[in-house]
Amino acid sequence: MRARDLLHPRPEGLYCPPGDFFIDPVRPVARALITHGHSDHARAGHGAVLATGQTLDIMSLRYGQDFAGSTQQAAMGETIRLNGVDVTFHPAGHVLGSAQICVEKDGTRIVASGDYKRQPDSTCLPFEPIRCDVFITEATFGLPVFRHPSDNDEIARLIRSTRQFPERAHLVGAYALGKAQRVVRLIRDAGYDRPIFIHGALAKLCDYYREQGVDLGDLRPATVEDSAKGDFAGAIVVGPPAAFADRWARRFPDPLSCFASGWMRIRQRAKQGGVELPLIISDHSDWDELTRTIVETGAREIWVTHGREEALVRWCELNGIAARALHLVGYEDEGD
Numbered sequence: 001m002r003a004r005d006l007l008h009p010r011p012e013g014l015y016c017p018p019g020d021f022f023i024d025p026v027r028p029v030a031r032a033l034i035t036h037g038h039s040d041h042a043r044a045g046h047g048a049v050l051a052t053g054q055t056l057d058i059m060s061l062r063y064g065q066d067f068a069g070s071t072q073q074a075a076m077g078e079t080i081r082l083n084g085v086d087v088t089f090h091p092a093g094h095v096l097g098s099a100q101i102c103v104e105k106d107g108t109r110i111v112a113s114g115d116y117k118r119q120p121d122s123t124c125l126p127f128e129p130i131r132c133d134v135f136i137t138e139a140t141f142g143l144p145v146f147r148h149p150s151d152n153d154e155i156a157r158l159i160r161s162t163r164q165f166p167e168r169a170h171l172v173g174a175y176a177l178g179k180a181q182r183v184v185r186l187i188r189d190a191g192y193d194r195p196i197f198i199h200g201a202l203a204k205l206c207d208y209y210r211e212q213g214v215d216l217g218d219l220r221p222a223t224v225e226d227s228a229k230g231d232f233a234g235a236i237v238v239g240p241p242a243a244f245a246d247r248w249a250r251r252f253p254d255p256l257s258c259f260a261s262g263w264m265r266i267r268q269r270a271k272q273g274g275v276e277l278p279l280i281i282s283d284h285s286d287w288d289e290l291t292r293t294i295v296e297t298g299a300r301e302i303w304v305t306h307g308r309e310e311a312l313v314r315w316c317e318l319n320g321i322a323a324r325a326l327h328l329v330g331y332e333d334e335g336d
């Protein structure tokens with residue numbers, strides 16, 4: 001079977017005609033397979049949803065229990081047959097519950113990786129390279145200039161700063177699903193055992209990570225109303241990036257703005273966002289991770305979904321691997 005008859009792009013998202021399902025559709029469809037819980041991949045309103053148990057839980061936390069007509073849980077590695085197409089989920093190392101989806105029929109195997117990274121992250125299962133004919137990859141950081149530093153080194157800079165400026169509250173912007181919990185876990189791994197304060201928007205997901213066995217230590221609500229300003233002197237406060245743009249943030253003592261994102265590699269972005277301490281911590285693959293993964297899958301063809309497709313397609317061609325950009329729309333690569 002030709003790969004493009006097994007899976008091809010449609011306005012709704014990647015579609016599998018023989019299986020009659022979509023992967024991460026951006027519009028409501030009858031049957032959706034979902035790689036992970038980020039809102040640009042996991043949307044409410046589908047008829048039937050197949051995803052890992054953790055992704056289903058996360059969707060239900062974010063959208064309410066009736067987010068889909070029906071749901072089915074896929075265990076990692078379990079083969080599920082849909083209209084004669086074999087589907088298996090494998091860890092993607094992106095956020096809790098994140099999976100690559102392997103689609104196979106008549107000896108043709110395609111892996112749709114969703115978002116993924118290769119850097120170690122103790123808050124989710126590590127990425128597993130799957131041998132396949134076609135590997136579908138994102139390219140959020142698909143330029144050679146993107147090389148993520150060690151996340152431990154970035155967190156060490158944050159902790160050093162809290163010692164250097166013990167009177168200032170350190171406000172760390174981090175996306176609510178995945179990044180926030182990873183940042184807290186990294187701070188704990190660095191030996192920091194003081195309370196960490198979190199914005200209310202993170203509470204539900206942090207609780208869920210804890211239920212799933214990710215130890216986040218002493219977390220407290222960052223409510224300024226019932227505490228003295230001084231309580232937050234030298235404290236680490238984690239919240240969604242948007243919260244730090246509003247009045248909430250200005251209530252903290254002499255706040256020092258930090259932002260944990262792969263985009264902090266670009267100095268201009270940090271400056272424009274008024275970020276004093278940029279922390280380059282990404283849940284996406286950098287250039288080296290992307291190219292290494294492509295080689296490890298052994299795929300003879302690469303399809304690039306979104307991000308900086310051109311450079312990665314060019315790299316594949318130079319290395320004798322066929323490649324094309326799918327130009328999928330609806331996936332924003334800002335959320336890292």
Ligand SMILES: [Zn+2]
Pocket residue numbers: 036038041094115
């Ligand atoms: Zn994602």
